[in-house]
Amino acid sequence: MIYLNGSELTIEQMKAILYKGETIAIDETAKQRVLKSREHVERIVRDDKTVYGINTGFGKFSDVKIEEAEVGALQINLIRSHACGFGELFPEVVTRAMTVLRLNALLKGFSGIRYEVLERLAMMVNEKIHPAIPQQGSLGASGDLAPLSHLVLTLIGEGEVLRDGEVLAAKDVWDKYEVESIVLQAKEGLALINGTQAMTAQGVVNYIEAEKLAYASEWISGLTLESLRGIKDAFHPAVHEVRGFKEQSDVAARMRDWFEGSELMTSQGEVRVQDPYSLRCIPQIHGASWQVLNYVKEKLEIEMNAATDNPLIFDEEDIVISGGNFHGQPIAFAMDFLKIGVSELANVSERRIERLVNPALSEGLPAFLSAHQGLESGAMILQYAAASLVSENKTLAHPASVDSIPSSANQEDHVSMGTTGARHAYNIIANTRRVLAIEAFCAATAVEYRDVEKMAPKLREKWQEIREIAAGITEDRVFNKDVEKIAQHLMP
Template sequence: MREATALPDTVVLDGASLTPEDVAAVARHDASVELDADAIERMRDSRARVESVLDSGEPVYGVNTGFGHLVETHIDREDIERLQTNLVRSHSAGAGRELTRTEVRSMMVTRANTLAKGYSGIRPEVVDVLVSMLNEGVHPVVRSRGSLGASGDLAPLAHMALVLIGEGEAHVDGERYSGDDALRSAGLEPVTLKSKEGLALINGTQLTVGLASLFVVDAERIVDAADAAGALTTEVTMGTTANCDPAIHDVRPHPGQRESAAAVRRLTEGSTVLESHKDCERVQDAYSIRCLPQVNGAVRDAVSHLREAVEIELNSVTDNPLVFPAGAVDERAPGTDVAAVVSAGNFHGEPLALRLDYAAGALTELAAISERRTDRMLNPDVQESYLPPFLTEHSGLRSGYMIAQYTAAALLNECRSFGRPSLDSTPVSGGQEDHVSMSGQSALNARVVAENVATIVGVELLCGAQAAEFLADGLELGTGTGAVRDAIRSVVPPLDDDRPLDGELEEASDLVRFGAIRAAIGDALD
């Protein structure tokens, strides 16, 4: 489904300004990619520094030594290019499902951007081939498992790099080719890697940050849609928006809480449904309605915390070793009078892993409260008397939306089962890499959580739109919630009789995840 929110058609990689929205534009919609002219010069300068270090004969990790536990093994000058090729081949040891086209493209564009900063010692010609692969639609076959999120996302990035040297496999226009044939079909030549370049391609957090970028974009839209779903449910269950009064949130001024409360107020402006029962005897609504601002707002804040880290990581150098000009670092760093090559730990994915797990857990809570609101519309033991059981007339003969809630509950259970990969660490490489972040798994889990939660919120929206069919004549939804109901009705008709719902759940999920609900609200309220 086409994203409803405008995204750029061209993304220029300068190593400093890439955003999650840029990643989504390239990954999902094939926005063209260009290398910034200044970035090309920085890469040339960085490459010259690597050559100067190589000429000095100093032992430097990744340039003329082995890797991991084999760091003390010196590599002869005549074997240095072979070392880089062997590195890419040996590290292409992933397993599990293949990454999707979107996931591979997110990894490719983020890797090209970090290389463009000019601290990795790679020739711009190599990065240009990576960019050309994006523009020509050459997508390496990448196994999803194998990253520990330290030394970066090694195995997935190695599978990506394998195609650059004419090996491995890639998809082009839906067909699967050998790496060499895939490149040549796009008019590209395989790369012969020079010193440091294999390591520059595979050492970084780009699987993690690419997927995290897509998660952030999706999660922000999902929270907006969840506010809208909650506002619609509040109306059709004859609830109140008094819980969203600004005075309440001024005395507990969390930013997300204030934003969600304000959203519900805006969405329900003009609602005659709310006006129709202002003097009823109900004292208060259930927590799933009354506490929407507090729960959705906390999720907003968690996603915002992740966005902060993602925006930094997208424009950071996550390589090892790093190549600096002489004098830029401590004089004890190995190098020459024109360069210093420093081994450090920017490849460690912890800054993303912890926040990814936190944000995925927060989004799971968003799903949990949404599912409870769905129950309030379906469950004959708790719902308003004017709503028929499971939102269908002749219930018993018909099941209505009963099983849609089952699906929401099953997806919620899956989200809850993921745990926190970032709390685990399994030492590898003979104990040299003795603490890892597991950020790649955190990112893969978060992607599934976003897809599941979009469907769960979509189920609530479907039920809210169906419940609105039973409102008394003359009652009107708010301007915003009415637009949300209309967005649902543009793809799903009222449920007049039982029918298969799987396609309709997918349609509703897409409206949530790709921004159509947010866009409908914006069009109605602007």
């Protein structure tokens, strides 16, 4: 069980919650902060003070005072009107992450929400009740208003939930558990939707999948190196120490570990003097992508533990401040950076695929790895497909964060588009996973034309993993099914 307190949630813990079914609980000290913050809100309502989001309208309506008898209706109206998302639903793993992250942010104790609402969010995580949330509709500032409103619709029994891919009415789910839907009170609707948890949730899933891919790209490129009689000298630690980038040295070290004991790798001058960049520069290229991943992880872990709603209640100082922590610019930049870093893993992988299938570049391998050249095309169109995916990535890698469209009658006149960036990053990761799966599929066949018995022991284990998923290219067949199986194998 993982205890949430609003301040110490990590990516590693999110992996356990999202992919291993780890349950969560609320830390007792966080509970006390939440209770104190709620008392502050109730005091404001009781004293009839005018405070944004508690007894005023929202956005351009912030100057409209709401009477005490209507503050509950204000919150319900907010959720109903803002639940305006469109398009395909977020995967369940993303909505699960969204629920965890919103709960964790509210546990910081600056939001004025009732503790029982947070208990319901924890129940949703532990019982795998995942809100049905459309992916499109967020500007990434004033929070992820549309996606998070769909999450809150689930709480109040008006939305839908996903359970193992099936869409169910939230009210029916609450009836099954014999609990009432939540009735929102002062500030609670705003507290629940004013945050960056849609982009951050998608960002966390992106990071976890991209990290797995980055590690996989090393053993996959190792299979290609063996297939092409790669030169091991380029991975010598001295080469990378003098450059000074830790990530580059780390990749080189892992690559040396992968091809330790290989009889297929060569030395300078044994077959050729130097390899092309897509082989020789694996530590430099992949290492740079690891720099991106490290940056993204740092920013995500900060945001995962941040108070991102508005206004914020500082009980010790007896003040409520209307600020802008909901603005998603830090995560927008991180997601755009992630798009570039992951795209490059696909770019260089596609270049290695070309060397595996092109007889002018493959050091004696059959053209397109075809068992019957001319009669059969072999891996010819696999390289086409990889090129198509890489090209699509280049379009998706255009930064979303450089765009902004004013909203709410120009009150919200600059937005981050961070959720768009996070969604596009996920598409790039999916494309890159297929490109790397194509490389793995081709390299596994190519290395068989050398001598499997001469492979490095660790790489031979990986070759065997692939062979348990997909057979080699012995005759033409529908190869995309094999590639998809390998791609699935590369998922967390």
